[in-house]
Amino acid sequence: MTTQNLQPTFEKAIFAGGCFWCMVEPFDSLPGIEKVISGYTGGHVENPTYEQVLTHNTGHTEAVEITYDPKIFPYEKLVEIYWQVTDPTDAFGQFQDRGDNYRPVIFYTTPEQKIIAQKAKKEMQDSGRFDQQIVTQIESAQPFYPAEDYHQDFYKKDPARYALEQGARKEFQEEHWEE
Structure with missing residues (x-):
């Protein structure tokens, strides 16, 4: 057995589903997840700041970039979780967060991801x-720009505020996903 077979091969998944503060925690502690980064994608301004994205003039949406090992946690499972933490019927934001910078988007990075996402949507x-x-x-995935440091791992840095931000999302999940 060679050590080459033991090395993880990481891929990236990019999901937008409202405030990126609320999109990190659902993926962060899953097996095979190397890291989850909050950031901006889908726009026309290079290296946008949070303040620029809030103006709705950059075309960007808040998103998370997930680095994962598909042998441990396949993309299909990431997409399954994505559906459970977003409102797929709301094109104009998510929960209390309104505007195009909070729109729900699955940004695929490979043709296989596109097929999986389309099938899951259907x-x-x-x-x-x-x-x-x-x-x-x-x-299709566009350049992803990491958000400022104070946005990274927000749920760990400010758990009380994170819990407030999560309120409407949690109610939605209970209504549509709890059985």
Whole structure:
């Protein structure tokens, strides 16, 4: 046996689903997840700042970039979790966060990710779980710019504020996913 077979081969997944503060924790402690970074993607301004993105003039959305080992935690499972932590029927933001910079998007980084995301979206629509159209976009990944340090691991840095931010999202999850 060679050590080459034991080395993880990491891939990246990029998901936008509202405030990136709330998108880190659901993925952060899963097996095979190397890191989860808050940032901005999908826009036309290089290296945008948080303040620039808030103006709605950069085209960016807040997102998370997940570095993962697909042998341990496959992309299909990441997409499954994504659906459970977002409202796929709301194209104009997520929960209390409103505007195009909070829109739900799965940014695929490979042709295989695109196929998996499209299939999952169709299955979600066909499931009848939601009585509205699934509007989450599936787009090719664009440059990803890490957010400022104070946005990274926010749920660990300010658990009380994170809990407040998570309120509406948790209620939605309980209504649509708890069985």
